Amino acid sequence: MELYNTYSAHLKKRFGEKVYKLPVNLPVTCPNRMEGRGCSFCAGVGTGFEAMSETVPVKDQLNRTKAYIGKRYGAKKFLAYFQNYTNTFLPIGEFRNYVLEALEEEDIVGISISTRPDCIRKDYLEFLNEIQQERGAAVTIEFGLQTVNYHTLKKMNRGHTLAEYLNAVLLTAPFGFEICTHVILNLPGDTVEDAVETARVISALPVSVVKAHSLYIPKNSVLYEEYRDGKISLCTKEEYINRLAEFVAELRKDIVIERLFSRVPEEDAVFSNWGVSWWKLKDLFEETMKQKGYVQGCRCNYLDGAALRRWRI
Template structure:
């Protein structure tokens, strides 16, 4: 029994076979780093741990990574993942050139673009739609939100509030692109109420995919300094699993769950997943869901006039 909707299953349903993401590192930074150190959890290299040097051409990056993945997993279809930093912080025409270079490559069936919700306009969305229609590739956009708690967003120096995220999602939805949202379930200052509210807000929006992260502490980040000085503490692995189980229970049942835990090289972080491998944590999560007989969306009873149903008005 599938207790939550997995990303791998979602891709197989669309393309009829396994599809793998290939990270692409573009020569771009983040507006939140232009006048400071960026988000408190940013270690300076962004999130592209597995990506190649940004000076390497898009096609060369894709070819090199594709060969490794194809050989290991016998994969035949791939998604070019513009992963690191804020990819729409590039001029529209420059981003379009990179997208076309990826779209023209054999076996590339989609392009996934990671960005910030305060770095999107209709000019970028029009450009993406043109590339998608011209080259027959499916476009998805990943927005980093992390939490709906605006106070926490301010504390981690996110540089935007919930409003910018709502604006970005509502602007993007009419284009028909899949929208993915990144969420960190154990940010310092957030509690179970924030976990539930985050699940509920994502569920009532036109968002199709959520990528969940367990907070890690990259070396060189502001968070690293605060962690080493004892100014912040991490919740336990048991608490994170409770938050994860709760989130999955409240998020709507058709939402695709792309990830449950962060995956970061040990040498790049001072703290990551409580020293436990992500797949062992996943097994513990699966066991809890099984033991409690929980499924995704089993507590998602807050939409479509919940009070009317409760009082049997309709």
């Protein structure tokens, strides 16, 4: 029995062969940086460490990365991943042009749009629905939630609350897109209970993919200053693995897990993954799941009238 639903298997089943995501960097920022430094864990470059400069045309970004990925992994189909910052913070006309440029490439079978819960609107969704219906392109919308603990969201200066995330998912769901949610399970102040409740809220919603990130602290971020000055404490590696195991056990069985740990160049962060490689952490996570007797969704027993089942009503 598989411990959890892997993203690679999901893509292979959906498209019939290996499919890889190609990062695309657009000339856009984040509304949370317009009047300040943005989220506490964000550095000036956003999250697109592996992406090319936003000055490079979209087609060139795709083709250069495709040449490397295709040769190394033997892939022939790809997803254009609009990754960095808040892509729907672009005016709808500009956003439309960039997406259409990506889809001019015949081996691009879908797009994935990374954005904030407070930056999605019906006209953007209607455009994406057009390309899904008329061009057959698969569409995924990725929302950065991070945690359902609204106190932590405020401390991290996320600029949105849980309500905006709920609204974004419910607004998007009728269009039939895959909805992906990003979470960070070891934010300062959060506990294993927050990890469990995050899994439960996600499972109660029409979410199909989850990305779990272990917190890293980039240079030039507010969180780095707090870490340097001893104002925050981070949980241990063992505690994160335990939170991740509990999160996965509570997560609905059909949700696909795209990522378990962050991956960031060492030179860009002052703290990342406790100085341990992500594949060793993955081995430790899977060992912990087996020790606990867990598989994904084994504790997802709280939906659809749980009390009625408990009392056999």
